[in-house]
Amino acid sequence: MYRFLLSRQWVTITLVALVLIPTMIWLGFWQMDRHDQRAARNQLVTDALEADPVPVERLTSPGHAVTRAERYRTVTAVGRFDTDDEVVVRRRTNADDKVGFHVLTPFVLDDGRVLLVNRGWIPSDGPSQTAFPEVPAPPRGEITIRGRLMPDETTEASGIKDLEGLPDRQVMLVNSEQEAERLGARVLGGYLAQTAPEPRDGTPEQLGSPGKENAALNYAYAVQWWLFAVAVPVGWVVLVRRERRERSGAAAVPDAGEPAPAVV
Numbered sequence: 001m002y003r004f005l006l007s008r009q010w011v012t013i014t015l016v017a018l019v020l021i022p023t024m025i026w027l028g029f030w031q032m033d034r035h036d037q038r039a040a041r042n043q044l045v046t047d048a049l050e051a052d053p054v055p056v057e058r059l060t061s062p063g064h065a066v067t068r069a070e071r072y073r074t075v076t077a078v079g080r081f082d083t084d085d086e087v088v089v090r091r092r093t094n095a096d097d098k099v100g101f102h103v104l105t106p107f108v109l110d111d112g113r114v115l116l117v118n119r120g121w122i123p124s125d126g127p128s129q130t131a132f133p134e135v136p137a138p139p140r141g142e143i144t145i146r147g148r149l150m151p152d153e154t155t156e157a158s159g160i161k162d163l164e165g166l167p168d169r170q171v172m173l174v175n176s177e178q179e180a181e182r183l184g185a186r187v188l189g190g191y192l193a194q195t196a197p198e199p200r201d202g203t204p205e206q207l208g209s210p211g212k213e214n215a216a217l218n219y220a221y222a223v224q225w226w227l228f229a230v231a232v233p234v235g236w237v238v239l240v241r242r243e244r245r246e247r248s249g250a251a252a253v254p255d256a257g258e259p260a261p262a263v264v
Contacts, residue, residue: 024226095205
């Protein structure tokens with residue numbers, strides 16, 4: 001009755017099904033692992049944003065690499081902006097995906113160390129990309145600023161190439177080691193994405209709050225893969241039963257070349 005399962009066609013179908021089932025189960029567990037990783041990262045972001053502000057010197061120092069747990073922590077700093085050594089970061093977009101610059105201004109602390117401050121985004125509306133753009137001035141004198149602590153940017157992490165031969169006072173990456181070499185100063189590791197005080201007239205446009213990854217999507221994908229894994233054997237059984245019915249029906253029909261039995 002089920003001898004047809006030994007045919008080449010059905011052996012192939014069965015082998016494919018046997019491969020698909022464990023593969024789909026593995027893909028489901030892989031998506032669940034991605035869900036757990038994203039959920040953990042989201043929790044780190046939440047914890048960092050909800051933590052009380054601390055002086056920046058407590059979390060970073062010259063040569064320090066900002067950790068995942070320190071990223072997005074709200075920090076404060078007291079000092080003054082040094083606009084003479086200000087640079088802009090090329091090819092950065094704002095919330096509307098418009099291309100422009102990030103304004104990177106050294107902030108000199110009371111002890112002489114330097115904190116890099118990303119004051120926000122400005123449009124590239126100048127006559128050329130080579131000229132230094134017009135940048136709104138920060139507050140003068142000693143002030144207290146607040147912002148989110150961020151790790152140094154690298155090509156490996158960001159995918160942004162650190163191009164050479166750039167116009168004067170323009171950079172591709174926000175990197176404390178590179179800026180320490182350029183400034184000849186002790187620069188704290190990482191940088192600060194400024195949130196306060198807010199700039200006059202909204203310029204530079206401050207960076208948006210960090211978004212959260214869609215961990216729920218990975219959970220849905222995991223369930224989807226496991227449902228597919230269940231559907232494969234169910235579908236195989238349905239196909240086998242249909243094939244059996246069709247073959248049984250064909251066997252019950254008399255051959256067209258044979259005469260029908262006489263009726264007495």
